[in-house]
Amino acid sequence: MNQERPVLKILIAEDDDAAAQLIKTNLRRSGLEAEYLRARNGEEAISLLKGAKTDAGVLAPEDRLLVLLDIRMPKVDGYGVLKAMRASKRLGRIPVVMLTTSDRPEEVDACYALGCSLYLKKQVDYAKFTEAIGKLAALVALCELPLLGGVDDE
Amino acid sequence: MPKMSLKKQLTSVGALFLLFAVLVVCQIFYTHRMQQETVSKLIASHKLIGDYLALEESENALLDKLRRMAEREGPASEAECKTASDLNDDWFKRVQLWRQALEIWQNLVVIESNEQVLSPDFLAIKKRQADAYAKAIQLCKDGRNKEAGHLINIEKAFRISLHRSILTILEGIRQQIEADSADLRRFYAGSAIALLAALLALAALAIGVFRSLTKSLRSLEEGSTRIANGDFSATVPQVDSPSELARLSAAFNKMQTAVKTRDDKIREDNEEIRKLNESLERKVVERNKTIMQQNIALTRKNEELEQVLYAASHDLRTPLIGIQGFSEELKGACADLVDKLKAGAPSPDYVRKLIDEDIVVALKHIVNGSKRMEILLEGLLRISRMGRESLQIQETDMDELVKNVAAGFDYQIHEIGASIEISSLGTALVDPSQFEQVFTNLIGNAIKYRAPERKLSIKVSAERNDDFTTFRVDDNGIGIAQEHLDRVFHAFFRVDAEKVEGDGVGLAIVNRAIDLHNGRAWVESAIGSGSSFFIEIPNRNFIAVKQ
Numbered sequence: 186m187n188q189e190r191p192v193l194k195i196l197i198a199e200d201d202d203a204a205a206q207l208i209k210t211n212l213r214r215s216g217l218e219a220e221y222l223r224a225r226n227g228e229e230a231i232s233l234l235k236g237a238k239t240d241a242g243v244l245a246p247e248d249r250l251l252v253l254l255d256i257r258m259p260k261v262d263g264y265g266v267l268k269a270m271r272a273s274k275r276l277g278r279i280p281v282v283m284l285t286t287s288d289r290p291e292e293v294d295a296c297y298a299l300g301c302s303l304y305l306k307k308q309v310d311y312a313k314f315t316e317a318i319g320k321l322a323a324l325v326a327l328c329e330l331p332l333l334g335g336v337d338d339e
Numbered sequence: 340m341p342k343m344s345l346k347k348q349l350t351s352v353g354a355l356f357l358l359f360a361v362l363v364v365c366q367i368f369y370t371h372r373m374q375q376e377t378v379s380k381l382i383a384s385h386k387l388i389g390d391y392l393a394l395e396e397s398e399n400a401l402l403d404k405l406r407r408m409a410e411r412e413g414p415a416s417e418a419e420c421k422t423a424s425d426l427n428d429d430w431f432k433r434v435q436l437w438r439q440a441l442e443i444w445q446n447l448v449v450i451e452s453n454e455q456v457l458s459p460d461f462l463a464i465k466k467r468q469a470d471a472y473a474k475a476i477q478l479c480k481d482g483r484n485k486e487a488g489h490l491i492n493i494e495k496a497f498r499i500s501l502h503r504s505i506l507t508i509l510e511g512i513r514q515q516i517e518a519d520s521a522d523l524r525r526f527y528a529g530s531a532i533a534l535l536a537a538l539l540a541l542a543a544l545a546i547g548v549f550r551s552l553t554k555s556l557r558s559l560e561e562g563s564t565r566i567a568n569g570d571f572s573a574t575v576p577q578v579d580s581p582s583e584l585a586r587l588s589a590a591f592n593k594m595q596t597a598v599k600t601r602d603d604k605i606r607e608d609n610e611e612i613r614k615l616n617e618s619l620e621r622k623v624v625e626r627n628k629t630i631m632q633q634n635i636a637l638t639r640k641n642e643e644l645e646q647v648l649y650a651a652s653h654d655l656r657t658p659l660i661g662i663q664g665f666s667e668e669l670k671g672a673c674a675d676l677v678d679k680l681k682a683g684a685p686s687p688d689y690v691r692k693l694i695d696e697d698i699v700v701a702l703k704h705i706v707n708g709s710k711r712m713e714i715l716l717e718g719l720l721r722i723s724r725m726g727r728e729s730l731q732i733q734e735t736d737m738d739e740l741v742k743n744v745a746a747g748f749d750y751q752i753h754e755i756g757a758s759i760e761i762s763s764l765g766t767a768l769v770d771p772s773q774f775e776q777v778f779t780n781l782i783g784n785a786i787k788y789r790a791p792e793r794k795l796s797i798k799v800s801a802e803r804n805d806d807f808t809t810f811r812v813d814d815n816g817i818g819i820a821q822e823h824l825d826r827v828f829h830a831f832f833r834v835d836a837e838k839v840e841g842d843g844v845g846l847a848i849v850n851r852a853i854d855l856h857n858g859r860a861w862v863e864s865a866i867g868s869g870s871s872f873f874i875e876i877p878n879r880n881f882i883a884v885k886q
Contacts, residue, residue, distance in 0.1 A: 203661025203704035210668065257653060286656040287649070309659045311667040 193219040193330060194248045198230035198266060199284070200258045204307060208253065208284065211315055215322035219251075227261025230254070231269050234276055249330040254301070256285040256292065264299060271300040278331050282321060345581035348548045355544060359537045366530045370523065377519045380447055384512045387444050390437050391505060397430045405475050405491050414482030423476045431469035438462055441508075448515045468494055548581075555584040559591060566595060571602040640854075643829075647722060647847070650831035654715050654843070658708035665701040665708075672697045715831070718844035722830055725851045730770045732856075737764035737810070740771060741799050744778040751786055757795035764801040767808050767876065773852040778812070780845040781872050785814035790867070807858075807875050815869040824862055849874075 195212065199205040205223050212219065222241045224230035230252075233239055244250065252270070256263035263283065270276040280302040285292070288306040296304050305321060308314045404423050408415045415423075438461060471494050478487035555578040562575030574595055578588040672693055679685035738761065745752075745759050752759060759782070767774075782797060789795040798813040819827060826832045830847035846860075849872075853860040858876035 201657050201661060203665060203708055204657060206700070206704065207661065207664040207668070286653050286660065289649075307656075307660050309656055309663055311663045314660065314664060 192248055193217070193325075194222060194244060194250050194333075195219045195325075196222045196224060196230060196233060196244070196250065196252045198224040198227060198253065198258065198263070199255045200226055201255075204255075207314065208318060211318035212322050215319050217322040217326055219325075226259045227263065227266045230266050231261060234266075234270065234279075244333055246332070246334055248333045250279050250333045251325055251330060252279055252281045253284045254281055256283065256287075256296075264295065267296065267299045267301055275334050279333070280328075280330065345548070345552065345583045348544075348581055352541065352544050352548060355537070355541050359534070359541060362530070362534060362537060366526075366534075370526065373519065373523055373526070377516065380515060380519075381512070383444050383447060384508070387437070387440055387508065388505065390433075390440065394430065394433055394437055397426070397433065401426045401430055401472060402491060402495065405472060405479070405487065408479040409475065409484045409488035409491060411484065414484075415476070415479040417480070420476050420480040423479075424473065427469055427472045427476065430472075431465065434465045434469075435462065438465075448511055552581065552584070554578075555581070555588065559584070559588060562591060562595070566598065571595070571599045647719075647830040650829065650843075651715065651719055654831045655712060658711040658715075661704045662708040662712075665704040669698065669701040669705075672701070715843075718830070722844050722847055722851060725773075725776075725848055725855075730855055731772070732768055732770055734766050735769050735771045735774065737767050737769075737774075737801065740774055741778050744775055744782060745799075747779065748782055748786060755786070755789070755795060757786065757789070757797065759797040760799070762798070762800040764799070764810065765803065765808075768878070769856060769876065770852075773855070777849045777852050777874065780849050781812045784845060784872075785812065785816055785870075788814075788816045788870075790815065790817045790869075803878070805878070807877055810874040812872045812874075813869065814871075818866040818868055818870055819862065819864040820866055824864060827862060828860065 195217075197205050197208055199208065209221050209223070212221070220242075222233060222244070224233055224239075224241060229239060229241070233241060233244055234252075236244060252266075254263040254266055261269075263285065267281055267283075270279060270281060277300075281300070283296045283301045283304045284307055285304075286307050288304070293304050303321075303324075305317050308317060401423065404426065408419060408423065471490055475487040475490045475494075478484070478490065558575050558578065562573050565573035574592050575588050577592070578584045676685070676690075676693060679689065741761050741764060745761065748759075751757075778799070782799075785797045786795065793815060796815050798811075800811050800813075802809045802811070823832075828846045828850040831843040832847075850860050853874055853876065856876045858874060860872070860874050862870055862872050864870035
């Protein structure tokens, strides 16, 4: 059964090691069965999404995918990644959750305008941080995420 | 009119009038005197004639008496003779008196008659008559009445010639009256002409005075009306007479000159005020422009500050998430371990994993987060210090300054085999300590972001025009992507945080320092071929902006 069912993969695009680690730990703890890939910047995230194999791993067409995006990242920032995804027919359907340190209204609005699925704030207070990630995991568990699909149409 | 004062003119008119009045009074007086004289002459003539008639009557009475005495028979009585003799004496005496009165009258009256009033021997005749009467009385007394009558008849014949004398007197009186009235007429005519002439002269004088006065007053009135209506260039004609008005017109024109001068001055002042206002307006506009520019600069600074604050809060929050998160994780792990220990000995695998992985990783993240925060706070402090320091602008030898900065990098440059070339930079009006910081950051960046595949080459040069000096630092490093060029001067912006150490404020500090110098910093770059940083500062009119 497990082998038939496509693997859920979660791409964490986050430049801060500690934050990436904490996100992963909390998602795991919530019981979500998933494989985690971590991109250290926007550039790496985009190349992963386009099917390239990096140190973080590789994405296959039969994978179901969720993308967690930080905004402020080196090289290419979260907006850049989101823009690139929404410009692509294949990646356009992939749910993207913004997971970032600030919740300035203009940033939130900009992200929704670019087509993000959800905007979450990384809370400094760890209890809140855990709660937010837990809710995200519960939500993801309820959803039938789309398959990543074939080769890039670009 | 001669140039005379109004007072003199009026005085002369008055004097003339007074003269005229005196003349009239004199004339009346003189006429009265003449008339009185004529009247007294007439009275004297009347008395003379009356006396004469009385004498005639007395003589007739005497003659009647004598005739009666002579016609009677017999000698007259002694008493009768006596009476007749008295009458005769009285008569003659009165004739003598009349003769005297006539002489007096003759002196009084001018008689232009050929005929004499009386024969010079009038008295002799009358004396002889009286003597004849006395003789007749004597004859009557003697009884020689016939002789006496004869004598009386002779005497009667003489009396006729005296009547002619009276006619002559009357003619004299007529002539006198005619002469007097002719005199009076002449006098009247002369005085009338004189009076008329005096009156005309008076009228002419008065009219002359009046006309010159009205003329002068009218010209003064016209001039002052024009001035009152605002024509300050209006003068009044110089009036010659009277001297009061001449002085008044002179004073008026003087006043007009003063008013005109004042008016011109006021006009000039107004013009001056208008110019001042204009220049003030210009200044206000300029000031407004300056304020607007300052506002724009201030807005830009505010935006920068906001960007710094935002970046700082974001960048500070990120390590905090890690620190707090892993502290909690550590706490959880420890609690778990305690639970396990209470329940009995935990498995060695569990303990090893806990110690080797969970605790070590958590501590590593906590320490890294703290370090990161320290670096960020240090950077913030440097930026804020940059704003607080007051500028110490001075003529600075830039060659020396940059050489000193480069000397600080000697070891690194030698180690990596880089070359640094400093062209002649001249002097500049800068704060040396801030510019040391600027060049330290720029050269440090060039070293930090060098391309590993080629030997680093740094060039520092300067260009100067009339207004600005531009310093330039070129390198052949990795370069900066086009989309990042506008953000490299932002605080905490770093193109590639993992590869290179840094606090993310180096270029923000450069930017801030150049800003304080009223200058401008920018960068030109291409990925893979290197970057050129430009710093432009004004040569003069340097205004230190106290921040």
